[in-house]
Amino acid sequence: MMRSFLAPVLAVAALTAGPAQARTCTPTWVAGWASAQFLPTGDAALPAGTLADSTLRQNIRASIGGDRVRVRLSNLEGTKALALSGVSIARAISPASAAIDPATRQMLRFDGKADVTVPAGADYLSDPVTLPVKALDTLAISIRYAGEPSAQTAHPGARATSYILPGDHLADAQMTGAATFDHWFNLTAIEIERCQPVKLIVALGDSITDGRGSTTNGNDRWTDRLVERLQADPKRRHVALVNQGIGGNRLLDDGLGPNALARLDRDVLAQPGVTQIILLEGINDLGTLTRDAPVSPAAHQAHVARIIGAYRQVIARAHARGIKVIGATILPFVGNAYYHPDARNEADRQAVNDWIRTPGHFDGLIDFDRATRDPAHPDRLLPAYDVGDALHPSPAGYRAMGDAIPLTLFD
Structure with missing residues (x-):
């Protein structure tokens, strides 16, 4: 009698298990930030050689939260492949600062590698990384250029300050002494994965x-x-x-x-x-x-x-x-x-x-x-x-x- 009583009770318990036990999730990727890229002209273009062997840090604000992120890079205007030595992502301390929270910094991978070569005219997605993001969070994406792009791909009207220093500063928490300009380069989207x-x-x-x-x-x-x-x-x-x-x-x-x-x-x-x-x-x-x-x-x-x-x-x-x-x-x-x-x-x-x-x-x-x-x-x-x-x-x-x-x- 005890066994016959427990069987339906356990069945009901399985059906009413909490969300953490029973929930299934089909993750969905959504663009959480984007910028239209094109060829900059006049004073919107950087002097030749500015990006070569330098690290560029760019701040963006996410419009929605999620659990994982990936970065979309663009070489839309390039006539040759764009070689990047590395890319990192972190939470920024503020929208108007190059400083990041070092505890949140992650190196991005591309097909499992730190470096990436983006074909001419193409976009390239990073591998996803686990980085819980809340809506309105400011994220800092740092790109180290191996050489000078064949042509600049940019969004001149960023209304956000970007920071550049010669050398490898992907892990730099402050980027002290960086030069600044108010444009985005080669960064076309941040995509966020959500269960909801x-x-x-x-x-x-x-x-x-x-x-x-x-x-x-x-x-x-x-x-x-x-x-x-x-x-x-x-x-x-x-x-x-x-x-x-x-x-x-x-x-x-x-x-x-x-x-x-x-x-x-x-x-x-x-x-x-x-x-x-x-x-x-x-x-x-x-x-x-x-x-x-x-x-x-x-x-x-x-x-x-x-x-x-x-x-x-x-x-x-x-x-x-x-x-x-x-x-x-x-x-x-x-x-x-x-x-x-x-x-x-x-x-x-x-x-x-x-x-x-x-x-x-x-x-x-x-x-x-x-x-x-x-x-x-x-x-x-x-x-x-x-x-x-x-x-x-x-x-x-x-x-x-x-x-x-x-x-x-x-x-």
Whole structure:
């Protein structure tokens, strides 16, 4: 009788075992941070020889937490293979410092080896390492270059300070005496492994997404504010976000970096875990149309139609992958001295924004125009939100943008 009584009790106990005993996990990789890489020009490029046999430390902020990480390196612009002697990762002491917590430092491996050769034009993932990461943690990635890259691959608009010293400083806790610049090089993503379900938003845009006018090392772009709001909400802490803005970017033509349609597959659709895109592009297309000379009304009309056509392309290509696209209205920019927009340019902006707002085109709407415009002069930025050029928001403007985003879009 004792045996017959114990058998069902043990069976019930097995069925009701705690999560630590019974849980199964299917790990998922998701991009927790990313930057769009391209060929830097002018003062965004480093003097020749700067990277050769030197260690470059770059700080990034993770948008989501997880248990293991891997680093994606890029030699996108290289015409020859890129030889790296080693790469390390650690928690940074602060976003504005080269100092790391030595207890968290780990040397990365590539196919089990410390060194790696990245083919021309390619990306290369490190082997995963166990490094528990929390959302909003600052991580420091240190790269030791064996020689000078054949061509620089970079993200000039980092709004984050990077640190460089000659020699091997992968294990250096301080990097005392390092030279500095505010660009990222050859670092295109940090991928994070999670057991829990996850969603990923990719913000595709120009300098207003890249953060022109935000605070260096301040993490106060509109995307940063959105990440903070998501992480403050217990219902939405499983939502990650990566910023794929490029200053000067356009939908239709190359500017600083390739046009949005040309880079859509690499920078957006290929991100592991992507479920939604926020598309804020078009202000540079509108501005460049008449920057150098006026054009005919027919040319204005055709230009607006091409911008809308580009939106349709992004939507179609994303939907084919099961990814939703959220349209963001274009901010006002009358008063900008570079584009010197007139009433006709403003009419173009209104026509584009009307299309964005029309239900049935995008899968959701963020009305950045409404959030940032001056009610007394709706073709201009609110003065408190203007960094000073009538085009780019100030940190207060970026905060207003981040606060204007309905979090229900990501449910």
